[in-house]
Amino acid sequence: MAEKSLSIREGVRNSALIKNPVLFEAIGIAPVVAMAVSVKTAIMLSVISTIEFVLIESFTCFFLKQLKRWFRVLVYAVLGVLINIPLFLFFNKFAPNETANVSIFLPLIAVNSMIALHCERIAVKNDYRHTLVDAVSASVGYVFIIFIVGTVREVLGSGTFYGNSLNLPVQLSGMVLPFGGFLLLGFIAAFAKKIIKKKYPEENPELAFNLSEIADKGIENIASFVLDEHNPFEDMFSSGELENNGNEPFVQPEEAPEEYRRAKKDKKEKVKKEKSPxxxxxxxxxxxxxxxxxxxxxxxxxxxxxxxxxxxxxxxxxxxxxxxxxxxxxxxxxxxxxxxxxxxxxxxxxxxxxxxxxxxxxxxxxxxxxx
Amino acid sequence: MSVLAEMLLAAVYAMLLQNLIFTGGYGTSEAIRMSAKPKQLYAMSFFIMLFSTSASVICVLFEQIGAVRKMGIIGHAVLFITVLSAVYLITLTVLVYSLKAKKRTIRRLGIAAFNTLVLAVPFINYRAGFSIPEAVGSGIGAGLAFALATFLINLGLQRLQKSDLPEMFKGTPAIFIYVAILSLGFAGIMGK
Missing domain, CATH: 1.10.287 (Helix Hairpins)
Known part of the structure; x- marks a missing residue:
């Protein structure tokens, strides 16, 4: 019930900072890194995202609660594209050049993972007030990041602000590429984390992204081929010869670092297994x-x-x-x-x-x- | 032979040279989240490949119609999402009624079908004017690109978790910077 009485202010604080979906949950990254390369595109992306969030979440809360989840996912995507049509036409009329530049990305916002996630988490389980608060606060958090990323990338990458030249001596054109977006997101997330630790020490943004299952198997067999460390001492240990000019201490096999011995043992076992008839x-x-x-x-x-x-x-x-x-x-x-x-x-x-x-x-x- | 060559070339291009996740940013959220829980990586990659390939081929077939070719970006967006929805429903029906798929697989199916990576493939084909073999190749390449990206990110996550990072960079900040480095590497291959 405490969650139900969530105010817009708390919601915004949570979504914009403590539980920012982009920074700490890694959701909705694609439009940010691919599209937010200038202030103008950031505005377009922000407007479309906010309208889509509010409308789709509201629609879900009113009409989709009774439907099965597998069908709701489809409806979110179709609704997203339908909402995009008038918005696209609107932007195409007032900013045709910018719209042409991001034309392929605009329809892709319809399948933004953040919409589906928030609808499933909040809209299908709560009343309209709570859904609306979540939609607005999530939008604010998303827009906040889009604006920062768009502005910094435009200033550093193109040397302009809202299309006006800043006459900067250095221009980092790589910042407009997706890698610039990822890099910027990394530093913004680190900075936001520091602020959270300082202002809200009881909060832990790391919990938003669960990393406890990263070594969960399925991928491990392939990973072991790459992760096996090369053991530079292995040949010396097996032959019992070590060229030592007297300057360095002789490393006995039993004194060798644990990881080398383990790697050697693993390799031996692997070789044993690989011996076919x-x-x-x-x-x-x-x-x-x-x-x-x-x-x-x-x-x-x-x-x-x-x-x-x-x-x-x-x-x-x-x-x-x-x-x-x-x-x-x-x-x-x-x-x-x-x-x-x-x-x-x-x-x-x-x-x-x-x-x-x-x-x-x-x-x-x-x-x-x-x- | 040339058909096969076209297909392979498009697949290699989409997977390695222009890895859609690292150089385009498509499907990054899914790749990062999947790399944190890689149990169903193969299934997810397979479904992404299935959806991207089938949607890609059907959309290219539609492009052969003159009226469709004349449509603008919005018309194409509506067409692509309709095709993708149809493919999703057919796959779901087959999985549920014929193969008795698990609930977990069905839950993942929606994420595999409706993401920026799968929807971007028909758009890329449309813009590049790809033929049917190339569309097949780009669809397969998108699935392989996802698997490769997830695999690489997972390797990085495993090492990042063990490494002694500054407190403020632990978790997603380090992941983003790691993905940025990978993205830079792939952009370097393309010579951008």
């Missing part, structure tokens, strides 16, 4: 590769060794035949008997003669050469 398969094939290479090398060696082996065999045969010849020659002499016995003993000991040398090579395999 395909990558694992590739890695396994990489591990098997040295073995395969070794087998190929040994096969090549075998091929190279084959002719050498044949020459050894023939050489060995020659030696054996020579030995046989020596045996026969010594048998013919009497004192050669002892020598023959020694040769036989040696042949038995080293398995020469009946044994097959090729079989030895075949069985030896890789180690045969060493033997």
């Amino acid at each position: 395909r990558i694992r398969k590739q890695r396994m094939s990489k591990e098997e590769e040295p073995l395969r290479e070794q087998a190929e090398i040994s096969a090549e060696k075998e091929e190279k060794r084959a002719p050498a082996r044949e020459s050894y065999v023939s050489e060995f045969d020659d030696i054996l035949t020579e030995l046989e010849n020596v045996k026969k020659e010594t048998k013919e002499t009497s004192d050669g008997a002892e020598v023959i016995d020694e040769i036989d003993a040696l042949s038995e000991k080293y398995s020469i003669g009946d044994s097959e040398p090729e079989a030895d090579f075949d069985q030896s395999g890789e180690d045969g050469e060493e033997k």
Whole structure:
């Protein structure tokens, strides 16, 4: 009930300063940053906005309370465009150049988010008096900002005031662009906040714009790609090497800042997750590769060794035949008997003669050469 | 092939080169407020894309009629809002009766349909004399521009909240200045 007995003065104080919809709720910004570039356009925007606020809120309070919300939103937009028609014609008659400059923006005021918001918040829930107070006070707050922004942008951006040159030595033409509007809104909001803190310390304008859900997920997965900090110490930590010329203290991994360790851990987990079965398969094939290479090398060696082996065999045969010849020659002499016995003993000991040398090579395999 | 190229070019232009939110200021309130509560960003961006594309194409089709072409800005405004309302009602009907959409989605639908960004797209097409493929591209680009802007603002908000700002700049003042810097960057791409 206390809210219902809100006076115009309190309403204006709230809407213009403490709960200014543009400055602290970020509503209805588009017309301000796009259209309020001079005093003349600010006047046009102010007149249209005020009339639209009052008429649409009143209409909503009288006729739209029974309708569903989804349909009311449509009605606000259509009503806005219809109210714009006579206003547009009026301005077109008295200020054709300015109207032509902002022609595209005028119809867009019809879908100003501030109208829908105030109608839904106030007009559909309260009586006409309260609705009217809200419409007037919201308009005053909006117009207040539009005038400040329009005037400052015209003076700084165009070097004029109401079309009259001020002969300023510096002209900041960027101020007439939307970025100039945003920048100005930021500083005006900061200034207004300081005044509120000083004059009304019990009020907190920050509450008007709820920032408690900004990290509410849905967007987080994409955001993490951008927000992941680059860790300049990561490579040093993982390799255990750090070039230190002695001037700077050596940073041990456990002494590293918490955020770096956390980032490193996150990255490791991310990498672990990203390892797909395909990558694992590739890695396994990489591990098997040295073995395969070794087998190929040994096969090549075998091929190279084959002719050498044949020459050894023939050489060995020659030696054996020579030995046989020596045996026969010594048998013919009497004192050669002892020598023959020694040769036989040696042949038995080293398995020469009946044994097959090729079989030895075949069985030896890789180690045969060493033997 | 040239149709596809025209469409893509218009989409890229509306999204990156002339991001309608940062360089035009359209739909800024919705983008800032959505970036503070990004839970339904994808749904919102999709609906904005749907409304801007369909309204844009239908309006360009109407432009083929001689009588419509002769209408002034007010006549076009009435036409555009009528088309947008029709698209909104059709989408709402489909969502409610066929897809059994949640109440929250329906509530957001009004904001997605009736905002300065969606209504600005047919006006831009009308002024630039876009063809149908270009109108499709600019509609899609508007939705993507909204998603990109919201995403960038959200990243900034997350960092601004953690940073040690002067008391008077905390909250919306810092957000506006951050958006101003982004806007300056996009204006720089255009070489304005």
